[in-house]
Amino acid sequence: MSSWLELLTDNFDALASGFWVTLRLVVGAFLVAAVVGTLVAALRIAPSKWLQRLGGVYVETFRNIPLLVLLIIAYSGLRRAGVPIGTWTAGIAALGLYTAAYVAEVLRSGVFAVSRGQVEAALSLGFDQRQTLRRIVLPQAVRTVISPLGSITIAMIKNSAIVGAALAVNDLLKEARIIASRTFETEAAFVCAAIGYLLLTIAATIAVRLLEQRYAIRR
Amino acid sequence: MQGTRWRWMAILALALGVLVASGCGDDDESADGGTTATTQARTFDEGTTMARLQQAGEITIGVKFEVPPFGFKNVQSGDVEGFDIDVAQAIADELGVEANYIEALSDNRIPFLKDGTADLILSTMTINAERDEEIDFSDPYFIARGRILVKEDDDSINGVGDLGGKEVCTALGSTYEDTLKREAPTAKRRLVDSYSECLELIQNGAVDAVSTDDVILTGMIIQDDSLKLVGEPLTTEPYGVGIKDGDSAFQEFVSEVVQKFKDDGRWAASYQKWVGQYTEEDAEPPTMTLKEAIDLST
Structure with a gap:
C-alpha cells in the first residue's frame, strides 16, 4: 500500500496538474450540460409540436453517438473542415453537449412525473399556466430529478477520462499513464488516478445527498 | 403469442451462433503471418x-x-x-x-x-x-535516429532549437517524452497512444511538429508528402x-x-x-x- 503513496508524493505536481485539468473540464462540461439540457428540456415540453420535435432530434442525436466519436468530430473533424477549434473548446463542448441530452431527458421525465390531476387542480383553482408550472409542477419535478441528475454528473466525471485520450490533453488519466510509462509502476499510478476520480465523484455524491435532504418532503 | 416468442428466441440464438462462428476472432487469425517454417x-x-x-x-x-x-x-x-x-x-x-x-x-x-x-x-x-x-x-x-517532422511550408522550425513554445506530438511511453523535455523544455508536448494520431494532429494543424524515430517519420511522409524532416539527428535509437x-x-x-x-x-x-x-x-x-x-x- 505504501507504493502508491510514495508515487503520489513523488509525482504530486504532475498528478495535481492532471487533476486540475480534469476538474476544469468537468466543471465546464457541467455548465454546458446544465444550460443546454434545460433549454432542450424546455423544447421537449413546449406547447408546439415542432419545438418538441426539435428537442427530440437533439436528444436522439447526441445520446445515440458514442462520446469518442463526438470528440473526434468536434476536434479533428472541425479542424479538418478549417475551424481552428482548441482542445478545451472541443472537449468541453463534446462532453457537455453529450451530457445535455441525458439531462434534458431527466428534466422532461421529471415534469411528466407530476400527475396531470395536479395541473388540472391548479388551473381550476385559478393559477395561470405560468404559475402552475412555477409553483406546482417544477418544485415537485425538482425533487424527482435530483437523484438521476447526480448519476448523470457522476457518469460525466468518469466520461471525462475519454477526453484526455482522444484529444491528447494531459488530464488526470493521461498524467497517470505518463508516470506509469516512466516509472513502470503501473498499478500504483492507476490507483492514484482512481483516487483522483473518486474525490470528484464522491464530492458530487455528497452534493446530491445535501440537495436531496434540502428538497425532501418532511413526513 | 407464446409460440411466436419461442420462434424469435430460436432465431436470435441462431443468429448469435452464426456470428460467433464466422465473424469474431477474425483479427487474430488474419494477423498470422501465414508462413510456416520450412x-x-x-x-x-x-x-x-x-x-x-x-x-x-x-x-x-x-x-x-x-x-x-x-x-x-x-x-x-x-x-x-x-x-x-x-x-x-x-x-x-x-x-x-x-x-x-x-x-x-x-x-x-x-x-x-x-x-x-x-x-x-x-x-x-x-x-x-x-x-x-x-x-x-x-x-x-536496427538503428534509428531521432528527427523532427514539420509541414513542408513551415519555415519557422529548422531544428530542435526552434521547438520552444511550439506544440510537438510524440507517443506516450516513447523515449521522446524525455528527449523533448531535455532538448526543448519549453515545447508543449502532446502525448498520444499511437503515431497515427500524431500524423492526424499535424495534418489538421493541431501540432506544429512530430518528433520520433526517422523511420517512423519517413513512414508518415510516404503517406503524406506535404511533410518534411528538419534538423540534425537528435538521438541514436537502437531497436x-x-x-x-x-x-x-x-x-x-x-x-x-x-x-x-x-x-x-x-x-x-x-x-x-x-x-x-x-x-x-x-x-x-x-x-x-x-x-x-x-x-x-x-
Whole structure:
C-alpha cells in the first residue's frame, strides 16, 4: 500500500496538474450540460409540436453517438473542415453537449412525473399556466430529478477520462499513464488516478445527498 | 403469442451462433503471418521458453499496427507487415511455430511482457538503461535516429532549437517524452497512444511538429508528402527485441536469430523493401552490441 503513496508524493505536481485539468473540464462540461439540457428540456415540453420535435432530434442525436466519436468530430473533424477549434473548446463542448441530452431527458421525465390531476387542480383553482408550472409542477419535478441528475454528473466525471485520450490533453488519466510509462509502476499510478476520480465523484455524491435532504418532503 | 416468442428466441440464438462462428476472432487469425517454417525445427531443453513455445505451437508477439514501415496492418490483406514483422517472423520460423501478432503500443508493451500477454515485443522499441531494468533485450536489430517532422511550408522550425513554445506530438511511453523535455523544455508536448494520431494532429494543424524515430517519420511522409524532416539527428535509437526479464536462455536464442537474420542477407532484403526504396539510402546491418546500446543511453 505504501507504493502508491510514495508515487503520489513523488509525482504530486504532475498528478495535481492532471487533476486540475480534469476538474476544469468537468466543471465546464457541467455548465454546458446544465444550460443546454434545460433549454432542450424546455423544447421537449413546449406547447408546439415542432419545438418538441426539435428537442427530440437533439436528444436522439447526441445520446445515440458514442462520446469518442463526438470528440473526434468536434476536434479533428472541425479542424479538418478549417475551424481552428482548441482542445478545451472541443472537449468541453463534446462532453457537455453529450451530457445535455441525458439531462434534458431527466428534466422532461421529471415534469411528466407530476400527475396531470395536479395541473388540472391548479388551473381550476385559478393559477395561470405560468404559475402552475412555477409553483406546482417544477418544485415537485425538482425533487424527482435530483437523484438521476447526480448519476448523470457522476457518469460525466468518469466520461471525462475519454477526453484526455482522444484529444491528447494531459488530464488526470493521461498524467497517470505518463508516470506509469516512466516509472513502470503501473498499478500504483492507476490507483492514484482512481483516487483522483473518486474525490470528484464522491464530492458530487455528497452534493446530491445535501440537495436531496434540502428538497425532501418532511413526513 | 407464446409460440411466436419461442420462434424469435430460436432465431436470435441462431443468429448469435452464426456470428460467433464466422465473424469474431477474425483479427487474430488474419494477423498470422501465414508462413510456416520450412526447415526442421530445432529442439530445445525441457523447461526453456523455446520448448514451451514449441509445445504450444505458437508465439505471441507484440508489434505496432499503425506504424509503417515497421509494423502496420495491410488494409487489403488484413495482415500485419513491416520490418519488425520480418524479424519477428524469423524468430517464429526458427522455433517452427505460428506467430500470433497482437498490437503493442509504446505505453503498454513493457507491461505486456511482464504480465505474459506477449512472449516477445518488436515494436520499434529503443534499448535503454531504464527499460533494461524492467525487461531484457536482444542485440540491436536496427538503428534509428531521432528527427523532427514539420509541414513542408513551415519555415519557422529548422531544428530542435526552434521547438520552444511550439506544440510537438510524440507517443506516450516513447523515449521522446524525455528527449523533448531535455532538448526543448519549453515545447508543449502532446502525448498520444499511437503515431497515427500524431500524423492526424499535424495534418489538421493541431501540432506544429512530430518528433520520433526517422523511420517512423519517413513512414508518415510516404503517406503524406506535404511533410518534411528538419534538423540534425537528435538521438541514436537502437531497436531491440523485448524479452521478459531474467529469461537469459530465450534472450540468447533471440539474439542468435537476429544475428543470423543480419548475416544471411534477409536484413538487407527487408531493409530495402521497407526503408531503402523510399529513402534511397543504403544501410548495413547494425554491429552495435546490447551493452553499447545500453551505455549509449546513460
